[in-house]
Amino acid sequence: MGFAKVMLLAVLLVLLCIFMPGGQTGMEEYVGMGAETGMPVTVDSLKETVRLRIAKMRSIGITEANEQVEEAVVEGCDGYPPELIENMFDGPHEMFKVDGIIFSYIGLGTYDYENWEWTPSSEQVYIFDMEVFNIGSMYTDFLHGVLALAGNDLTVTDVEEDCSEVDEEEGTGTQILRFKCNGTPYEFRGEAYYDWMDMKVIDFMNEVLKKEGIEKRLLASFDGGQGCILFYNTKEWGEEFEEVMGYELLNME
Numbered sequence: 001m002g003f004a005k006v007m008l009l010a011v012l013l014v015l016l017c018i019f020m021p022g023g024q025t026g027m028e029e030y031v032g033m034g035a036e037t038g039m040p041v042t043v044d045s046l047k048e049t050v051r052l053r054i055a056k057m058r059s060i061g062i063t064e065a066n067e068q069v070e071e072a073v074v075e076g077c078d079g080y081p082p083e084l085i086e087n088m089f090d091g092p093h094e095m096f097k098v099d100g101i102i103f104s105y106i107g108l109g110t111y112d113y114e115n116w117e118w119t120p121s122s123e124q125v126y127i128f129d130m131e132v133f134n135i136g137s138m139y140t141d142f143l144h145g146v147l148a149l150a151g152n153d154l155t156v157t158d159v160e161e162d163c164s165e166v167d168e169e170e171g172t173g174t175q176i177l178r179f180k181c182n183g184t185p186y187e188f189r190g191e192a193y194y195d196w197m198d199m200k201v202i203d204f205m206n207e208v209l210k211k212e213g214i215e216k217r218l219l220a221s222f223d224g225g226q227g228c229i230l231f232y233n234t235k236e237w238g239e240e241f242e243e244v245m246g247y248e249l250l251n252m253e
Contacts, residue, residue, distance in 0.1 A: 041089045043082065046098070047074045049089075053098050053245075060237070060244050064106045064124045073102050088224075096247050100223025103127050107229070109145065120148035126230040127223065128197075135195050136163055139177035139188065142197065146205055146218065149232035153214050156181050166192045177201075181208055199228070202251065220250040 050073050057065035077085075088097060107125030111118050116134055118141045120126065126145040132138040140161045147156055159179040166173035171194035178187045186208055190198035206217045219238045221229040231241070231249075238252050 041085050043077050043080065043085060046080070046085055046089065047077050049095075049098055050074055050077065050102065053095065054102060056244050057099075057102070060240055062106075062124050064122055065102060069102065069105050073105055076101075076105075094224070095245070096221065097224040099221070099245065100127070100225070100227055100229065103221075103229050104223070104227065107145075118144065120145050123148055123151060124231070125149075127227050128230075130197050130199065130226050130228055132195050132197055135168075137161055138197050139175065139190060139201060142201060143177065143179065143205075146230070146232070149218075149230065150209075150214075150216075153216070154181055154209075154212070155183075158185075171195075182212055184212070202228075202230070206251075217251075219252065221247075222250065 051070060054065045054070045054073075088094070103125050104127050107120075107122035107127045109118055109121045109126075109128075111133070116137070118134070118137075126149055128142065128145060132141075134141065138161075140159055143156065143159060147154060157180045160177075162176040162178065166175050171192060173192040175190045175192050175198075176187060177190065178185070180186070188201055188204045190201060192198075202218050202220055209217055216232050216234055217238075219231045219233060219241070221231075223229060231238075233241075235252065238249050242248050242252070
């Protein structure tokens with residue numbers, strides 16, 4: 001999936017969040033953000049919403065949305081200019097944007113800029129920018145993020161990322177990720193588009209999980225910008241996520 005298709009999915013997700021049936025749009029959270037009074041969203045109402053959203057995350061087993069994360073996100077709200085808050089969160093369908101902020105505190109990982117090495121920070125949430133910093137290791141880093149979620153379900157060895165077929169100046173070509181999973185060789189051939197990831201890599205990894213006889217899948221969400229959020233769980237958990245959090249996951253079948 002090229003960059004244009006990724007952005008199309010993003011737009012579709014926003015529309016799904018606005019028009020999904022059943023009334024589960026997070027309106028109860030948005031009450032604290034001024035929906036009933038018609039007043040603009042404020043720092044205080046955003047903080048209230050953050051606490052309510054984190055409570056929902058905990059209720060579906062995202063335990064890493066703990067008190068430390070809650071306080072860090074709430075304190076971080078003080079750094080948002082009022083006009084930015086008002087423009088970012090303009091309706092009850094915007095709850096996935098609040099969640100994206102929370103999930104970034106949990107699963108964005110850490111980057112060592114001296115050694116150009118990325119390290120996962122979570123076993124439950126993996127969030128990454130689809131426009132990457134280190135082009136030459138984008139799929140290797142992605143794989144490490146997925147493995148942090150999968151834990152002992154996958155054993156991956158012989159990881160190699162091949163950029164020899166990429167024209168860096170034109171931003172075209174094929175970037176190849178090779179590895180062995182539980183002893184079986186796999187190869188992903190990503191379509192190069194400058195510094196953007198080919199998001200077909202998510203479907204590819206789900207095929208790997210399927211072939212390895214694993215029930216869980218990578219379930220994807222969106223932060224309202226360039227961030228992709230991944231969870232590793234069953235379809236049943238994904239359905240619970242949608243019901244509780246009030247918006248659809250991108251790749252539920």
